[in-house]
Amino acid sequence: MPGIDECLTEAMTLPGARGASLVDWTSGLALGTAGESPVGDHETTAAETAELARYAAELDTFATPGEASGDAPGLPVEDLIVTTRSGYHVIRFVETSFDSSVFLHLWLDRDTGNLALARMRLRDMTERLVLG
Numbered sequence: 045m046p047g048i049d050e051c052l053t054e055a056m057t058l059p060g061a062r063g064a065s066l067v068d069w070t071s072g073l074a075l076g077t078a079g080e081s082p083v084g085d086h087e088t089t090a091a092e093t094a095e096l097a098r099y100a101a102e103l104d105t106f107a108t109p110g111e112a113s114g115d116a117p118g119l120p121v122e123d124l125i126v127t128t129r130s131g132y133h134v135i136r137f138v139e140t141s142f143d144s145s146v147f148l149h150l151w152l153d154r155d156t157g158n159l160a161l162a163r164m165r166l167r168d169m170t171e172r173l174v175l176g
Contacts, residue, residue, distance in 0.1 A: 046169070046174065048066050049076060051076075051172075051173050052076050052077065053078060054169055055166070055169060056078050056079050058162050059152075059156055060152040060153040061153075061157070062080050062131065063080040063081055063150075064079055065077040065089065065093075065148075065149045066138075066148055066149075067090045068094070068146055069098045069146070070094075070098070070145040071094070072090055072095065074086050074087060077090075082133075093135060093149045094147075096124065101121050101137065107120045108120050119144050125159070127154070131151055131154045132152040132154060133152075134150045134152065135148070135149050136149075136163075146175065148166055148169065150166060
């Protein structure tokens with residue numbers, strides 16, 4: 045089962061991949077990075093994407109019907125997709141045995157990236173990812 049570095053290396057093989065990072069959304073710190081950063085600094089990107097991920101994950105609107113997001117044993121949100129004029133940002137939440145406060149962020153070039161393929165591959169990668 046792959047660890048952080050192997051997971052990021054695999055993410056960078058996806059068509060159009062420009063950058064990838066594994067981020068702790070509680071602290072906003074990058075646990076690992078690969079490729080480029082949209083703002084030139086992986087730590088800034090990690091902090092900004094963590095803020096977005098934290099906000100979405102904590103909203104009751106996205107919780108499983110009948111459950112508040114704070115009460116659900118797993119994460120109610122699987123992934124977030126933000127599109128820009130030049131790219132796609134895919135944030136895939138990682139289910140863990142401890143607190144599930146980690147996500148994989150993939151930045152794709154809009155012209156060469158394949159959003160559907162990226163979502164499927166990120167799902168597979170995060171299911172196999174071993175942390176710790």
